[in-house]
Amino acid sequence: MKLPHNAHVALVDGTTFVVMRNKGKPFEPELETVAKPDLEATNFSAGVRHQDPTSQMPGRNDLNELAHGAAAAEWLNAKAIADEIEAVLVIADPKTLGEMRHHYHGELEKRLVGEIPKTMTGETSADIAQAIAAA
Template sequence: MKLPHKAHVVLVDGENFVVMRNKGQPFEPNLELVGRPDLSLTNFSAGVRHQDPGSQQPERNDLNELARAAAAAEWLNAKAIAGEIDQVLVIADPKKLGEMRRHYHTELEKRLVGEIPKTMIHDTTDRIAEAITAA
């Protein structure tokens, strides 16, 4: 995958939200940490979809994790609307990525350069850059 110079890369899992930036070239990403924004978990709308008994099991549905994904999307929406993010790549496990997509604003959608459905939050920046290049 081609990752534009200065594009943001966000990594999301059920407990963490990390923002990085590509200071390298499009086909040779070099990621630097921008920050770990503190998110307020206020959107628990995912619970509406999980009313059947099978999805009530804790290992299958953790509303706090889905609320963190929604909060990450809302944070990205605000940055995209304010013009603080021009290009962004989202890396999250498939379940969190699906929840985030439900909350994407059209301004954020315009700025997405890609999505990678993987859990990589604890990987090194070199491994993340390799995954981006291979995607």
């Protein structure tokens, strides 16, 4: 995947949110951490979608984790609207990524250069850069 120079990379899972920036070349990313925002999960709108018996089974959906994904999307929305990010790649586990998509603002959608549905929050920046280059 081509990741523009200075593009942001948002690494998200149900409890972690890390923002990195590509200081390398588009096909040879070098990532540096620029922020670890402390999010307040207040948007529990996912609970409306998870009322069926299957979704209520233990381990299926944790509303706190989904609210964290919503908060990460809202943080990214604010940065896009304020013109503080030009390009962003979102890397998140599939469940969190699905929730985030429900909350993307149009301005953020214009700036998305891609999404990778994979849990990578515990990986090194070199491993993350390798996964981006291979995507």
